[in-house]
Amino acid sequence: MSGDRPRIRAAGRARGVPEATVARLPVYLRALHALADAGHNTVSSEELAVAAGVNSAKLRKDLSHLGSYGTRGVGYEVALLVDQISRALGLTQRWAVVLVGVGNLGHALAGYAGFASRGFRIAALFDADTERVGECIAGLDVRHIDDLDRVVAEEQVSIGVISTPADAAQEVADRLVEAGVTSILNFAPCVLQVPDGVDVRKVDLALELQILSFHEQRKADDAGSASGVNGSMKSAAAGTVTPLPTPRVDAREVVGR
Amino acid sequence: MSGDRPRIRAAGRARGVPEATVARLPVYLRALHALADAGHNTVSSEELAVAAGVNSAKLRKDLSHLGSYGTRGVGYEVALLVDQISRALGLTQRWAVVLVGVGNLGHALAGYAGFASRGFRIAALFDADTERVGECIAGLDVRHIDDLDRVVAEEQVSIGVISTPADAAQEVADRLVEAGVTSILNFAPCVLQVPDGVDVRKVDLALELQILSFHEQRKADDAGSASGVNGSMKSAAAGTVTPLPTPRVDAREVVGR
């Protein structure tokens, strides 16, 4: 038993699972559910790795951090693995979450079936706009942000989702923390300041596109330098052409910082 | 000039920027825009690091991969840095993207102002459901997926966003690649198979919550083991209680794998 170096362990349960591993466990879980649906009772590390989009060595190393739940020469029992990963992720309980900000994105998140199906229950929706309060979205009434404290306490909420504009996000985060929330998922495009003990994860939609933009550019450059010395245009791959020399930053027109 | 080890470099432009650095450049860009709006002309690595939520050593190392654009003893000129980072990310051109799947989430993405404000133009919306085709969302008509090839070619689209249900995502990805798209942002909770040369980034909403769940559980466990030997309940922190012993996986009720 035990991993590489002697990571911290609690009483009986496995602990000190590396962060990179934690981030992949939900992917394995998804793949396992799909395999179970397809009627598989057991699965090899190779099969599961393919289904999860990683290599098998990484998968085995990841699983080894949870314990030894495989059978040498055979593979893993699907149901058992689902059980163990769910347990490791804390999904044996159904977490209550509150969502703040029911604009464009908040609406979609409130109606996202994936939350319910993967261990989460939206306890309440909030907004600061009194126009929106009272509106019913996905079976939930939108409440005013001032009710946050009460709901978080009553429903034992520990996770908050922020889908407000960027300029309101910090204020909302402060209120969530004040109310007792200790984990925040932030969809607003800004950095949040929170006290120790509070976890924040961010999802930035445009940021992901910007990363893709980098790689697109790289591909276009490669294609360009393959033929002409510095292929000024011509093989600009699939990108919107117009390679503007130095357009000065007058970009960023609308909305969020 | 040049980084630590001699990473690959092209003609004159900086290359071989580490992936971890690339992922942070958009964050720096956001912070710089905010600083510019606040009237700052120059900024020190320390100030910018705080605004971006990283430490200053990491920031400087990251920027060093783009070249030497700071002034020792002074700091960085905000406008110049914005320019250089934009250039490095390939944001001197405005990329055209197509969005496939105008359900709950697709709707929200189509209306997301952050795309337009950060260098991207939604060229078209697509759906397979003929009921939806023709609908107008955020000023764009929803087109049928069969028109994908034409639009991608005509508008020189190289980036596609998938916001379909999981069971349709692979099919859509295949079509996007077939049409000539070489970068995909996938919101569907599944692993996509794509040929070499195509980049995929994924955003999984529930996955992020599951990661937070892990850390919540850890905090709850810590709080529990602080007092009683194995505090069976009582100090279950803020989480929805009910620590179920071995609930057998009957979870996952609705929707996507």
Add this chain to the structure above:
DNA sequence: CTATGTGAACCCATTCACAGCA
């Protein structure tokens, strides 16, 4: 004989600490 579990090697990223320049 097969596929897991894991030490060891390797590689990438972060952090430190200071040389070098305005």
Add this chain to the structure above:
DNA sequence: TGCTGTGAATGGGTTCACATAG
């Protein structure tokens, strides 16, 4: 003098390759 830019040190994560168990 102050802050950038960067070698060197450290640490985490990935991959390799094989001992081990069924």
